[in-house]
Amino acid sequence: MSSCNTAIKITPYEIIDVTKHTDLEWSFRVRSDMAIQYGQYIDLVLPMYGEVPIAISDFGNGYLEIMGSKHGCTMEALFEKKIGDQVWLRKPKGSGYPLSKFNDKHLVVIAQGTGVGAVKGLISHYCREPYLLKHMDIILGFHNDKEALFKDEMRAWNNCVNLIATTDIPSEDEFFESGLVTEYLDTVDIREKKDLRVVIVGSPVVIRSVGQIFTELGLTKQQIWVCYERRVSSGNCQCEHCRVTRPFCCQYGPVFRYDKALTMER
Template sequence: MSSQATTHQCSCGDHKNILLPKAYPILAITKHTELEWNFRVAKDFDAKLGQFVEVSLPMVGEAPISVSDCGDNYVDLLIRNVGKVTNRLFELNVGDNVWMRGVHGNGYPIEHYHHRHLIIIAGGTGVAPVKGLMRHFSEHPQKVNGMDMILGFKNKEAVLYRDEMPLWRERQNLITTLDEGEKDEEFHLGLVTAHIDKLDLSDLANTQAIVVGPPIMIKFAVQALLKEGLTKQQIWVDYERRMACAVGKCGHCRMGEKYVCIDGPVFRFDEAENLVD
């Protein structure tokens, strides 16, 4: 895929410059943890789950943020307060504007998962890029032949999307783990990989898996899935790493011949296994 900056076409038919941000109002703010808040922002563009937008504030800076969910006129962005731009975003209120450009990247091929057994393994803020998928297939369980979700968090204070989990548990198979703390009816202690061999993989040929999270978690989760018999073509990974310009110009996200911001961030594992810094 070319690394040259291009233009895209919005639903109204007007060509837009993807390097030019536009102001959009914040519709709602949900505080999940001290550091992770969800910003629901108005939108007038099409977006796919797994893509990302560049969020900016004038005279402050810009940061790439994954689309965690979206509707006809809004996009949900889970933002972690870890730097100059995100710190200023956390000072905003409902009704204030943020600037966005995009969307960028390729997103998840949702139709490809229809009528298959879907496994989603995610850790920490890596849960955000797949949140919309989990909501979609929990609200429409007939579209998949079952869905297993294994979500890992550092501790109970770091858990995301608590309000969404009752529906996920009711409609699908949700397993949640903690790195530290005390286990209870909802949470196991230990690594997400400890639960992969407990899944029902009797329909192995019709199974797809998605893995998102820290690189070390992705590595061992993929290894465990391969050990259970999945092929590299059945596993999808999300490499959200060091993206900056979003148009393949700065080179910060280049891995081999691929640019994560253009060719990803979602890759099928047979395409991603040889990507190195």
């Protein structure tokens, strides 16, 4: 289904909380009751500055949370906003994660860097309702511990699921392991392959590497989903920056089943 409708009106929403993860990555929580799916994105509009698509990192009763990086004039203007200020948003767009296919399964989530923002809500959802899954493994990778996102949430998630957080540069914080996410895939119990469902978010290299490892271990491509949230550029199906062969990521993504994603790569 197409989600690229630039005629969708923009509506002001009040910022009710701001979380600074690093100097360049912040989360903004706004008052909202919009219907949302985990994995979708939303268009942020700031008059006089511009419009950008941004990942919905979480949502709940009366709020929506977005996480972005301080790059470009629109995002720089967003980072000047404070609690009580307003931002303008369109309705959520894109495909989300198919929760019905994850429920009662062994879910594995692998995410890298800012891609963690695209799975934060999904992880929190299953940590709040762990009975929906048979088991859950999370492997999150960052360049170093100073660039790690959602540190408090990761420690909370670690109390309810098997979580490994890694850094490329070794950390003095014992919470973080050293190395790449691919080095810890062997910690996942894959004996019941038919019950495994995998979500991968990260750079194209990470997506291809992790996807290849799991398929070599015996999973089918239909058991794996990837999120191309990094490729969504304008959200209006016109700039073609996120075009992957035929479909646009902003129109039919950013979440794709792996077998579909492989046929769309440039």
